[in-house]
Amino acid sequence: MPYRDFVSLVHKSTTRDYLARVTERDKAEVADLALEWAYDYWDGSRQTGYGGYKYDGRWRKVADAMVAAYGIKPGMRILDVGAGKGFLLHDLLEAVPGVEVHGIDISGYAIEHSMESVKASIVEGTAAKLPFPDDHFDLVISINTLHNLYVYDLFAALWEIERVSRGAKYLCVEAYRNEREKVNLMYWQLTCRAFHTPQEWEWIFAESGYQGDHEFITFE
Template structure:
């Protein structure tokens, strides 16, 4: 298991007004909308989610870095657990033509609005029960998804990622290292269920047998 900085290539480029997140509208109301992972979360107001989640190419640098790090070649298989609208899967296909991609997401809206070139390879599914054979994928990734699960579902999700992966694995989750980052995370998040320090995440990795790479994003 190694700590890899892929998502931080794009995470720190976003400016966030943490106080506005909890003062502009009732935070509980907007969170209720966000956790449906429907229009409001993806393409509604910034208060309830992404504020319009449109492809802008920012994930290409993340895909390229993963391709180089994990030696992804044509013919290999890549799974994204929590694929959203398929942006990084699209970038993987552009980076390495000839690979096989797959994506799952709990959001019907996200899958319905997945980019056209990867939509046939994505399906609505829970991370807790992946519809793939053992050791099927050469790379399994999950970016900013697993912290949206309660602990009992986290356990299943990590075990499933280990089960379907025969090669590299990488997950990125939110975390906090101090009280300021914890407060910022609680202010900013809309869908997070697992609020953990890096040490707590390490404990979960060990409990579930997850041996892949990982990364944390912090709200500094």
């Protein structure tokens, strides 16, 4: 399972005020709002989520890196598990005209407000039960999604990703390597259910039979 540096191209460019997430508003209250996966999470304040998740082209560098790494060509079929507003799918379409993209997300709000270029290709649903046939996709990706699942759904999602893939697979999840990163993650997160070190994640991958690539983002 090769380690990939795709999302770090975006993650490390973001400035975060960890203490503000736990001092400006009641953390449990804002977490409840975030878990509705609606306006507050995507387009509300920074305390409850992204603080306005708008397309700005930042995912294009990730798309280009994936195209180079996986040899993505026109006609290939790609699935994004946790596609959100479809920014990465849009950038993949621009990077490789003729590629076939699909997405799934738990948030009806995100899909409703997704990019017009990919809106019809994103369905509402859960990573633990993908509504696609076996061996259907040349590449399955999942970015910053699976750590939001309880362990039983996490294993189910990994099984599902293996089931629908006939080619490459890549996922990115949050992790911590020391106590400072664990505290920062606890402060910053709103929807996370799986808090693991890289070693624990690798054990989960092995136990579930996941054989794709992976990446960890940490909060230094």
